[in-house]
Amino acid sequence: MIIHFEQGRIIATQREVVVRIDGNCRINLQAQVDELTLISGANVVSAVGSGINWSIKLDSDEQLQQLANEIGIAITIY
Numbered sequence: 001m002i003i004h005f006e007q008g009r010i011i012a013t014q015r016e017v018v019v020r021i022d023g024n025c026r027i028n029l030q031a032q033v034d035e036l037t038l039i040s041g042a043n044v045v046s047a048v049g050s051g052i053n054w055s056i057k058l059d060s061d062e063q064l065q066q067l068a069n070e071i072g073i074a075i076t077i078y
Contacts, residue, residue: 001070005059010045012070017045019056029054038068038075 003010008021017036021027035049043064046055058064068075 001066003058003063003066005063007056010058010063010067012067014071017047017067017071019045029056033071033073036071036073038064038073040064040075040077042078 001012003012008019011018011020014033016030016032019029021029029047031047031049031052031054035047035052037046037048038044039046040061043058043061044055045058045064045067047053058067064075
C-alpha cells in the first residue's frame with residue numbers, strides 16, 4: 001500500500017514500512033513493523049529499535065488509520 005502525504009509517501013507492507021521524503025535529498029526511512037508506534041492526536045509514526053530512531057508527522061488521522069489497518073498494529077493514544 002502507498003500512502004501519499006505532504007512531504008512524500010509511505011510504502012507499507014505487513015512486515016515493514018518505508019518512508020520516502022521528496023525533495024533534492026531523497027531521504028528514505030525504513031523500519032520493521034515491530035519497531036513502530038503510531039501516535040494518535042499528533043499523527044506521528046515513530047520507529048525505535050536496534051539502531052533505529054526516527055519519527056515523522058503525517059497530515060491527518062485518516063492517513064494514520066490507513067497505515068494501522070495495512071500493517072496490523074494498534075494506534076496509541078496519549
